[in-house]
Each structure stands twice: as structure tokens, then as C-alpha cells.
Amino acid sequence: MALVVMCGQPCSGKSEAAACLAAALRSSVPDVTVRVIDESSLHLGRDESYKDMVVEKNLRGVLRSEVDRSVSRDGIIIVDSLNNIKGYRYELWCLARASGIRYCVFFCDTEVDHCRDWNVKRQEKGEPSYDSNIFEDLARRFERPDSRSRWDSPLFELFPSREEIVESSPVIAEAVSYLTKKVDSKTRDVKVLQPTIATQSVRTTEGNSLYEMDKATQEVVSAIVEAQSGGLGLAMNKISLGPDLPTINLRRPVGLPELRSLRRTFIKLAGQYSLSGRPPPTDADSAKRMFVDYLNREIGG
Ligand SMILES: Nc1ncnc2c1ncn2[C@@H]1O[C@H](COP(=O)(O)OP(=O)(O)OP(=O)(O)O)[C@@H](O)[C@H]1O
Numbered sequence: 001m002a003l004v005v006m007c008g009q010p011c012s013g014k015s016e017a018a019a020c021l022a023a024a025l026r027s028s029v030p031d032v033t034v035r036v037i038d039e040s041s042l043h044l045g046r047d048e049s050y051k052d053m054v055v056e057k058n059l060r061g062v063l064r065s066e067v068d069r070s071v072s073r074d075g076i077i078i079v080d081s082l083n084n085i086k087g088y089r090y091e092l093w094c095l096a097r098a099s100g101i102r103y104c105v106f107f108c109d110t111e112v113d114h115c116r117d118w119n120v121k122r123q124e125k126g127e128p129s130y131d132s133n134i135f136e137d138l139a140r141r142f143e144r145p146d147s148r149s150r151w152d153s154p155l156f157e158l159f160p161s162r163e164e165i166v167e168s169s170p171v172i173a174e175a176v177s178y179l180t181k182k183v184d185s186k187t188r189d190v191k192v193l194q195p196t197i198a199t200q201s202v203r204t205t206e207g208n209s210l211y212e213m214d215k216a217t218q219e220v221v222s223a224i225v226e227a228q229s230g231g232l233g234l235a236m237n238k239i240s241l242g243p244d245l246p247t248i249n250l251r252r253p254v255g256l257p258e259l260r261s262l263r264r265t266f267i268k269l270a271g272q273y274s275l276s277g278r279p280p281p282t283d284a285d286s287a288k289r290m291f292v293d294y295l296n297r298e299i300g301g
Contacts, residue, residue, distance in 0.1 A: 001032060002076045002179045003067065003096040007083040007145055008108035010046075010130050010138045011119040013160030017108055017172075018080040024167045024176045025076055032180070033075035037066050040128075047131050050138060060088055067092060071099045076179060086143045086151075093151035094269055097193040104154045104178060105145050112139050114161040154178065154191075213267060216287035220248075220295070221259045228253055244285060246292050249300045258299075266294050 004021065006014040018036055025034045039049055042062055049059040063081055070077050083089055089105065096103035116139075122129035130138070145152035156175045158165055165172070220241065227239045239248040270290070 001073055002102045002104070003071055003092065003099075004076065004078040004175070004179070005083050005089055005092050005103075005105045006078065006080045006108070007089065007105055009084075009110060009112055009115045009142050010082060010135050011115045011122065012108040012110035013118075013158070013165065014082075014106075014108050015080055017106060017158050017160065017165050018078050020165050020167050020169065020172055021106065021175060022078055024172050025179065027167070028176050029180050034078070035070060035075060036078045036080050037063065037070065038080035039063075042066060046128055047134055050130070050134050060085075064088075064091060064095070068095050071095055071101060073099065073101060082138065082142075084138065084142045086145075086149070089145065090149075090151040093193075098269070100193060102179060102192050104156060104175060105152050106156045106158065106175065107145050108158050108160055110159070110161045115139065212284050213270065213287045216284040217263045217266060217291045219284075220288055220291050221256075221263055224248060224250070224254065224259060224295075225256055241288060241292065245288055246296070248292055249296055251300060254299055262295060262298060263291070266291055 004018075006018050008014045015038065018038070022034050022036055025032070039046065039059065044059060044062070048055065050056050059081075063079065067077060067079055079092060083092070083105075093103055116135065119129050119132075119135050145155055147153050147155040156171050158169075158171055163169070223241055224239055237250040237252075239250070241248070
């Protein structure tokens with residue numbers, strides 16, 4: 001039914017807001033399962049999860065897999081974690097899109113000084129808290145959500161340092177209404193994400209299919225690199241891969257690192273989600289077509 005992504009600095013009041021939202025949803029739609037996924041529900045501590053980049057990346061992977069397993073058209077999942085990296089929120093948004101459910105982001109916009117104070121108070125009380133160095137590192141790396149991005153929209157903003165967040169807070173009520181009301185095709189005021197090729201799975205159970213996908217996407221990347229190195233520039237941004245394949249329309253030059261990253265994301269997305277009705281790419285051309293569609297959507301003009 002929906003995926004809600006909490007987001008904010010460490011110790012900014014996310015869990016309290018998530019608990020209020022969960023309680024308000026449970027009262028409003030008692031027959032719908034509302035589940036909060038956070039580090040502690042996965043038995044992971046704060047400092048152990050954020051002490052270096054490797055474990056932090058692992059934590060994000062574990063949370064993402066749990067979200068992937070849990071999202072459904074029937075329940076509401078609230079991911080109560082930092083969700084501080086833009087690219088990670090994009091990945092969560094992709095999971096919602098692949099499931100064809102609604103999505104929103106909740107941002108606890110608490111000033112870092114308040115967060116730091118609250119963390120110190122937790123330390124003093126012996127409650128689970130962040131080590132000061134870890135706190136500062138996370139605070140520095142925080143990427144604020146931007147409602148203009150698809151993956152940060154709609155954005156519900158809370159200011160826990162200035163107003164008490166309770167079940168009846170107007171923003172909570174607004175979010176509950178957004179998450180639970182019936183979709184009205186005329187007003188289109190509720191957006192239910194639609195699965196697209198890139199977020200639908202390519203059944204890659206057969207080694208052959210995986211191999212084709214890998215090889216085909218690599219060929220597309222090579223064709224783009226070659227075309228660009230030929231000095232095509234923006235005026236000649238249409239790259240043809242052959243008569244039976246869509247043209248690649250680039251709106252700007254794209255470097256190899258970005259192409260590699262897009263390729264990795266595409267392969268991951270394609271392999272990750274369950275297919276809903278679309279045949280898997282059994283040959284190189286289908287795999288290329290899907291990858292080109294994906295590129296045109298992500299970086300196309
Ligand atoms: N409005 C507030 N005024 C004072 N203290 C607050 C307020 N909101 C939250 N706190 C305190 O800040 C601490 C962190 O709250 P909470 O656990 O909700 O934050 P969090 O962002 O989920 O933290 P974490 O990043 O550790 O998951 C708690 O000790 C809580 O009591």
C-alpha cells in the first residue's frame with residue numbers, strides 16, 4: 001500500500017515522529033498492517049552500524065533487503081533510519097515503484113545543535129546514543145531532502161525542536177490522509193507509483209540470462225563511450241545501436257564512471273524485483289532495449 005521513508009540528522013526525533021505516525025495510521029486504518037523497520041528491529045546498534053563506511057553500507061543493504069521483502073500492496077512500511085544519502089532514498093523509491101505503491105518522505109528538520117544536545121542527554125542517561133565522533137561525521141554527511149526530486153516527494157516536514165510532535169499534529173494528519181485515502185483518478189492528488197521496465201524484474205535465474213544482460217549492457221556502454229569520444233558533443237547526441245533498437249538520446253555528455261554506475265544500478269534493479277507480467281530478456285537485443293529505455297529515462301533528453 002505504501003512506503004514511508006523517515007529522514008533526518010542523527011537524534012533529530014525521527015523515531016518519535018515515526019511512532020506518532022504509526023499510531024495515527026493504526027487508529028485511522030485498523031485493518032491495515034503498519035510496520036516500522038529500524039536498526040533495532042533488526043537487532044543492530046547505532047555505533048556498530050555507523051562506525052565506518054563498510055558497516056554503514058552493510059546496514060543500508062540489510063535495511064533495503066528488509067524493505068524489499070516487506071513492501072506490499074496491503075500494508076504500510078515506515079523505514080525509520082537516517083536515510084541520509086540521496087542515492088539511498090532513490091533506491092527505496094525504486095522499491096516502492098517496483099511494487100506499484102504510494103510513497104512519501106518524512107523529514108525531521110531539527111537543527112544540528114539540538115540533535116547534538118539530545119544525543120548528549122541520551123549518553124548521560126545511558127540510553128542508546130551515538131559516539132560523538134560518529135555523530136559529527138554523520139551530521140556532516142547529511143544530504144537534505146529536496147521535494148523537487150521524485151524520491152523526496154511528497155515531502156512532509158516536521159520541526160521537532162519548535163513544535164511537539166503528537167498523533168494529532170497537522171502534518172501527521174495530512175500524511176495519514178495522503179497514505180490512506182482512496183485514489184481519485186480525476187484529482188490525481190495521490191500518486192501511486194507505477195512499475196516501469198527498469199523496476200520490473202528480469203528473471204535472471206538462468207545463468208544465460210544474467211550473462212546476456214551483462215554482455216548486452218556492456219556493449220551499450222561501449223557504444224556510448226565510442227560515440228562520445230568521436231567528438232559527437234551535444235549537437236549529435238543521438239546514438240544508434242542498430243535498426244531494431246531504440247536510439248539513445250543523451251541530453252548531455254555522460255562519462256564512463258556515470259555510465260558504469262547506471263549500468264550497475266540497472267542490473268541490480270533488473271535482477272532484484274519480481275516480474276509482473278513482462279517476459280524476461282531471452283536475448284541480447286531485449287536486454288539492450290531495456291537498458292536503453294532505462295538510460296533514456298535517467299539521462300535522456
Ligand atoms: N522535541 C523534542 N524535545 C526534546 N527532546 C527531544 C525532542 N524530540 C526528540 N527528543 C529527544 O531526542 C532523542 C532522540 O529522539 P529519537 O529517538 O526520536 O531521534 P532519532 O532521530 O530517531 O534518533 P536516531 O538517529 O538515534 O535514530 C530522544 O532522547 C528524545 O527524547
